[in-house]
Amino acid sequence: MSKFAKNQWYAAAWLAELGNTLVARRILDEPVVLFRDSDGKVVALADRCPHRLVPLSMGTLVDRGIQCGYHGMVFDGAGRCAHIPGQDKIPPRAEVRSYPIAERYGIAWIWMGDAARADLTRLPVIDHYDDEGWELIDGGYQHHPSNYLNIVENLMDPAHTTFVHKMTIGNPAAKSEPVKMKKEDDYIVAFKWLFNSPPSPMDRQIKDFGDQSVDRGQFFYYYIPAVSRVDIITIPAGLEPTEENFNKGLRNNSYKFLTPETDGSTHFFWMHLRNYKIGDKEWSQRMRGLFEKTFLEDREIEMAMQRSQEELGVRQFVGLEIDRAPTVAIRMIDRLIKEEAKDSGKVAA
Numbered sequence: 001m002s003k004f005a006k007n008q009w010y011a012a013a014w015l016a017e018l019g020n021t022l023v024a025r026r027i028l029d030e031p032v033v034l035f036r037d038s039d040g041k042v043v044a045l046a047d048r049c050p051h052r053l054v055p056l057s058m059g060t061l062v063d064r065g066i067q068c069g070y071h072g073m074v075f076d077g078a079g080r081c082a083h084i085p086g087q088d089k090i091p092p093r094a095e096v097r098s099y100p101i102a103e104r105y106g107i108a109w110i111w112m113g114d115a116a117r118a119d120l121t122r123l124p125v126i127d128h129y130d131d132e133g134w135e136l137i138d139g140g141y142q143h144h145p146s147n148y149l150n151i152v153e154n155l156m157d158p159a160h161t162t163f164v165h166k167m168t169i170g171n172p173a174a175k176s177e178p179v180k181m182k183k184e185d186d187y188i189v190a191f192k193w194l195f196n197s198p199p200s201p202m203d204r205q206i207k208d209f210g211d212q213s214v215d216r217g218q219f220f221y222y223y224i225p226a227v228s229r230v231d232i233i234t235i236p237a238g239l240e241p242t243e244e245n246f247n248k249g250l251r252n253n254s255y256k257f258l259t260p261e262t263d264g265s266t267h268f269f270w271m272h273l274r275n276y277k278i279g280d281k282e283w284s285q286r287m288r289g290l291f292e293k294t295f296l297e298d299r300e301i302e303m304a305m306q307r308s309q310e311e312l313g314v315r316q317f318v319g320l321e322i323d324r325a326p327t328v329a330i331r332m333i334d335r336l337i338k339e340e341a342k343d344s345g346k347v348a349a
């Protein structure tokens with residue numbers, strides 16, 4: 001059974017990375033090469049020449065597709081062999097696997113499973129992307145040398161902020177707030193409200209609240225298997241908590257897209273949307289720096305955990321109450337992988 005859910009869309013690359021170059025990336029433990037074909041469409045092929053298994057990414061981009069750097073076979077965006085130097089006959093097995101790609105939200109999304117099932121309606125949905133009155137910071141990428149489930153747990157766990165992020169976004173008051181949880185079919189959300197409190201120092205830099213108190217909501221969504229959204233809302237104290245009112249307050253939506261690289265490493269893509277300081281590039285620059293630093297703090301912890309887990313062959317020895325939401329998220333992913341295995345068993349039978 002695969003360790004990963006394959007019939008899913010995963011972020012493979014930022015579209016901005018894919019100019020006139022070949023991008024080699026290991027995804028769900030398979031080598032993939034991404035590039036734009038002559039029409040400018042992003043394509044993804046298995047990064048192995050079928051001749052002597054040399055990575056195609058060591059070759060070059062040519063008019064008709066990608067040319068192997070060893071003996072010059074050319075493959076088009078669909079993975080068909082278009083040319084063999086010095087030979088007219090193209091053997092039937094001279095082809096490479098091509099993966100479905102969807103271009104949306106500035107990202108090339110890849111479908112690593114059964115191509116016949118690649119379903120655009122299942123692409124992640126990013127609220128307010130391209131909406132007027134929302135400002136985007138995108139292009140974020142970090143390589144995290146840790147199993148992606150460690151990162152899923154981290155992203156569903158508001159409790160660590162106080163300790164891991166002392167130097168960045170940490171907030172001592174967060175320590176004692178109770179976290180609630182809600183589970184739906186394809187996502188889970190852990191959330192907490194801090195009612196009737198003074199605005200945070202950051203919120204004061206954004207808006208003049210005078211002596212007004214605020215309600216502050218923090219929602220940690222995880223859409224199974226690969227998308228995290230942290231929704232932070234500040235509204236005047238006592239305002240009814242509706243979507244409409246949330247958008248009238250200060251709102252931060254931080255998205256992370258986790259793409260397993262191997263069993264022990266993860267591509268961590270991120271973007272951020274806010275409904276204030278529109279067009280303020282300086283503020284965006286500052287936020288980008290803060291987020292990068294915050295995610296590196298998590299990375300260091302996840303990396304150290306990974307080392308211990310590999311050494312001991314276990315993930316943890318004891319469970320705490322704060323593990324509730326992360327544990328549910330992991331179970332949902334686990335179930336998805338099992339269902340896929342069952343499904344593909346049926347198809348094979």
Ligand code: FES
Pocket residue numbers: 049050051052053054068069070071072073
């Ligand atoms: S290894 Fe690619 S053409 Fe020979």
Ligand SMILES: [Fe+2]
Pocket residue numbers: 154160161164165294298
């Ligand atoms: Fe964190």
